[in-house]
Structure formats: structure tokens, C-alpha cells
Amino acid sequence: MGQYFINSMSKSHFKNGATPQLVHMCNVETKHTMWPRVLHMHEDIMEIVFIKEGSGCHLIGEKKYSVCEGDILIYNSNVLHDEYTNQDQNMSVYCCGISNLHIEGLSANHLVSQNQSYVLSSGEKREEIENLLQVMFSQVQKGEDGYEETCHYLLSALISIILQIPQENSSLPREEESILFSQIKSYIDKYYREELTLASIAKDLSISSYYLTHLFKKKTGFSPIQYIMRRRIGEAQSLLMNTDYNVTMIAGIVGYDNPNYFTTLFSKIVGMSPKKYRQLWSISHS
Incomplete structure (x- = not known):
């Protein structure tokens, strides 16, 4: 038996003592992760995704990650991400949507800086993190009196534990190739709704179509045209x-x-029609 004393003077991770708020909580099983949630971002919230089982590939910001069970994915606000799982690996996840997150030294609703990895291995903290998420989901699902306050404190604990995990510095080398890729991606993200072609992008950026395609696919796993489709x-x-x-x-x-x-393209990428997708989303969130 051991008795430990708490340092009441320890500094909070949260700026000015403002604690984060839980916006939504999902327990996503295999049958739902098989429907890809393609390129998107959240302007006013960030998300934490914990992989309970399975594996897959995720594009977050400007980097492609291979992920597996026990990994924690961080989707800062205003950071594009694409979720495409390995359908043979039966992925299931917990997902938290969070607002009012203010970490010292970071932008609002950012949990890691852009120079750090957006994917963390939970390692020895896996059981603690998964247990917290399980209790949070149970509280939200049951909706009993006071569940909001319970989740409020559990969320603060979850984030504090995640911040204890050593974070890898994954800043992109500022070589010419990386700078050019960033320019290409920024251009496409700005104009993806317009009638872009490989030739028009290459012409506007003064590079060859071949090199544009080679570089973009090397960095993201998608050709520029595939990326535009997924973005749309x-x-x-x-x-x-x-x-x-x-x-x-x-x-x-x-x-x-x-x-x-x-509709044809949506069905091919997502696995169902837009109408069916809306119906299933409405049912699962009713």
C-alpha cells in the first residue's frame, strides 16, 4: 500500500483554467468504419479518435499515416483528414468531438502543434484511455441526470493523460520537394470546387503534369484528381x-x-447513395 500526496501548485495544461467541452461521442463499430468518411475538416471543433481494433491508413494534414489498434488520432480544427480503413482488419473506434479546447502555446481547438505527429501510440496508457472513453460513452448513451458534468471532468482527464504521452516531432523537411507539395495541396484545397484538370493545375503552378502527379501521390497516396474527388x-x-x-x-x-x-461517384467512394447515407446518418443520431 502506498500513499501519495498531490502537488496542488502544479500548472494546468488548459489556458486560463478554461476546460474543454464534449460536443459528441461515438462508438463506431466495424460495419460503420467500412463506410469511408473522406476528405473533410472541422472549423469549430477538434476530434480525438482512439482505435480499439483493426488498422488502416489516414491522411491528416500533409502526411499519410498507417495506424493500428491502440493508436490515438488527433484531428485539430481546420486540418483536413481522410479516413480510409483496411476493410480486412475490422476497425472499430471511439471518437470524441471537442470544443473550447485551449492548450497553452497552441491555437484554439488544437491538441498538438503542426510540427508534431497527429498519431500517438497509447502504449502503457492504453487501458486507462480506453476505460475513460468507455465510461464517457456509457454516460452519454444512458443520458442520466448529471452525465454532462461527469463527461466534462472525464474529458479533461482524458486530454491530460494524452498530453503525458511523448510526442514525436514530425516537422516536414523544408526541402524544395516539400515546399512544392505544400503549394500544390494548398492550390487544390482552395479551388477544388472549380473545374480543375491535371493540365490546368500544372500550368498554373508552372510544373509538369507528370511530376505533379508523381509528387502528390508519393505524399498522399492519391493522384491529384483522386484527391479532388475525395475532397468534394x-x-x-x-x-x-x-x-x-x-x-x-x-x-x-x-x-x-x-x-x-x-450520385454515381458518391456511391462508388462511400459505398451507398447520398440519399441512403443521409438516412443512415439520421437514424444513427436520432
Whole structure:
């Protein structure tokens, strides 16, 4: 038996004592992670994803990560990410949406800096982290009196434990290749709704189409055209979840004049039609 005393003067991770708020909590089983949530970002929240089992590949910011069970994925606000799992590996995850996160030295709703890895291995802290997430999900699911306050404190504990994990510095080398890739990606992210072609991108950036494709696929795993499609479909998924816009309107917003082509492409990438996707999302969040 051991007795330990707490240092009451220890400094908080949270700026000005402002603690984070839990916005949503999901326990996503295998059958749902098989439906990809393609390129998207969150402007006013950040997300923490914990992989309970399985493996996959995720594009977060400007880096592609191979992830496996026990890993923690950090999606800072305003950072693009793409979730494409290995369907043979039966991935299941916990996911927390968080607002009002203010960590000393970081932008609002950022848990790690852009120079650090967006994927952490939970290592010896796996059991603690998974248990906290399990209790949080149970509290939200049951919705008993006071569950909001319970989750509020559990979330602060979760983030504090994650911040105890040594973080790898993964800053990109500022060589010419990395600088050029950043320029290409920024250009596409800005104009992805417009009628972009490989030739038009290459011309505007004054590089060859071949080198553009080679470099972009090396960094992301996608060709520029595949990336544009996923960027558009990811935005369409967000609109289907968060608005009442019809499919034709959404197709036009993300850059497709032909709603039938949009529906075909959406079904190919996501595994179901836009209408079915909205229905399933509504049912799972009702």
C-alpha cells in the first residue's frame, strides 16, 4: 500500500483554467468504419479518435499515416483528414468531438502543434484511455441526470493523460520537394470546387503534369484528381449530415453540374447513395 500526496501548485495544461467541452461521442463499430468518411475538416471543433481494433491508413494534414489498434488520432480544427480503413482488419473506434479546447502555446481547438505527429501510440496508457472513453460513452448513451458534468471532468482527464504521452516531432523537411507539395495541396484545397484538370493545375503552378502527379501521390497516396474527388465527396458528406439541402443542390455546391454523375461517384467512394447515407446518418443520431 502506498500513499501519495498531490502537488496542488502544479500548472494546468488548459489556458486560463478554461476546460474543454464534449460536443459528441461515438462508438463506431466495424460495419460503420467500412463506410469511408473522406476528405473533410472541422472549423469549430477538434476530434480525438482512439482505435480499439483493426488498422488502416489516414491522411491528416500533409502526411499519410498507417495506424493500428491502440493508436490515438488527433484531428485539430481546420486540418483536413481522410479516413480510409483496411476493410480486412475490422476497425472499430471511439471518437470524441471537442470544443473550447485551449492548450497553452497552441491555437484554439488544437491538441498538438503542426510540427508534431497527429498519431500517438497509447502504449502503457492504453487501458486507462480506453476505460475513460468507455465510461464517457456509457454516460452519454444512458443520458442520466448529471452525465454532462461527469463527461466534462472525464474529458479533461482524458486530454491530460494524452498530453503525458511523448510526442514525436514530425516537422516536414523544408526541402524544395516539400515546399512544392505544400503549394500544390494548398492550390487544390482552395479551388477544388472549380473545374480543375491535371493540365490546368500544372500550368498554373508552372510544373509538369507528370511530376505533379508523381509528387502528390508519393505524399498522399492519391493522384491529384483522386484527391479532388475525395475532397468534394467529403464536403458533400458534411452537407448531407448538417443541412437539409437536396442532392442536386449539394452536387452543385461541391462542383458537379450533373447530379446523376455525382450520385454515381458518391456511391462508388462511400459505398451507398447520398440519399441512403443521409438516412443512415439520421437514424444513427436520432
